[in-house]
Amino acid sequence: MRKRPILALAIIILSALATLAAAYFISPESIDAAGINGLLSGMANLGILKTFLLSLLIPSLLSTLSFCVLSAAGSVNLAVLGEILAGYFAASRTLALLLPVAGDIAAVSVSLLAGAAAGAIFSLIPVIIKSILNINVTESGLLLSVSALFLSRYLLGNEGAGSAEGAALADSDITAICIAAAAALLFTLTAAMLLKGKTGVKWRVASLGRKESAIKGISFAKALFSSSAVSGALCGLAGGVILLGIGNSVASGATQSSAECSLIALAAAALAAFCPALSTALGLLLSALCFTAGMLLSSEAYGAIHIIIPALALLAFAVLNHCGRRIASGKGAKE
């Protein structure tokens, strides 16, 4: 059992290398010298690193952790896309309101908090529906997520709702570094809480079921609510960070970026059997692979690779035997 995550890691690296090689041999003209030179000179400039951090890496890792948090409580979060989009909207509206009256750092901080709050509220909707109507949380979350996708298209349209000033703020080195440092700190704290904290233990006990958690003196409903809220807040924060990464975007830009992060997070968390450390490593690897492919390849080849990598990861996940039994048996709590 211990070797499976390593096997999964090896599979994902091999599949990524294979797809890159395939893209090279199928369309050699797509990788031109100018692209590689552009990448090398671009990396010397900090701008490209910031784009990578804010639009892909940090949101992906936050979403990955969000999957781990809810799976610890025995549920699966399939509303990630909707939560990210909710966070994106809340952050963009708050930023537009606060920028004229407050300082840059204050406006960015409050807008990120607003994004996190929106994500938490969105994630609680399926839980509330479950408590009132007894409808499956995962299924209603998936539908609400699709609903959020269409709502974002309606709201964003072709004009975009993001803030150009937000993108300009993220362009300044200090703001970008502050955001990255704050996200890293939050990420570490949540992972520590999940692995060692009392709340993490309560969630894992709740994953055993309603009866078992009642025997151990833990409220099942409270555990489900708190884990959903933390999971949603992480995704909402990811949406806020995406806003700063891509700036004033039309519907396709915001939804595409959110969908990318959701897929990377889903593949990473599922392959690593929801282990926070391994999920983070895989999320990092997948984000890096997708970003490098984006830099090296033409847009069409990038699009193909971008789909093939998570698809192969999910296929490996389906063949390997991690998640179902772990969640069904509440393995984490027994440990």
Place this chain on the structure above:
Amino acid sequence: MNAFGLNLHTAAVIIIPMLIISLSSSACAKCGENRFLPAEAAFAGILLHRILGSASLPDGIAAFSVTALSALLAGALIALAYIFIRRRAGAQKPLFVISATLFLSVILLGFTEESSKTALDNNTVLIIASALFIAISATLIFVRKLRLSMKAAGESCRSASDMGIKTERMTVAVAIIACAVSGAVGALACGAGAITAEKLMLMILIISAVSRERLVLSALLALCASFACAYIRIIEGADGNLAFTILTAVSAILMPRERKR
């Protein structure tokens, strides 16, 4: 023929395939299988329609026959793969795979284009879909033994074995047939071109979500949902994002309740 300002001929092209998918979902749910499974097969059918449409096939009905047959096979394969994964992994994983398939399908659709090669006129679609719908619903209504066997297989192994039914075989057979039919119907509905592939996928998702074990109730809910979708599509035009948002949110509340254990 018009009603509520809606051209019923065009609406039927959208509604009848949705009713067939609803019956498939309901049959799967009755057998204790995941009701989103036919939806996944239908997504595969839609994607195959788009991919084969851009391949070098002869025009017209021949091209469509190839697409429909491929979709039929793809649906059956999806059912087999799903059952294999569920046996190995437990209950949670297949739902994961379904959601991943949904997002991947939506993204993949962006890389394919509508093609006139595999397109069909509304009358052909209506005849094929109506024939399929009548055949399936007649089988489900009049073959009482089949209905009871499905119910027994879904409820418990004991009641099924009392009736002399092999639960696993029954479930696998129903899942494969439902998925194969849904795959072909997905390709058929996409071929009609009355609605964009992306919106068609959303409609299929909504129909599967509101389906439940009771066939008639499922069909009625599917009729209402697909009529609303057709109304939005035809009256409001190509956009309708807000209306679809509301419809999806409402269907999240109309989903069947979980059984208390």
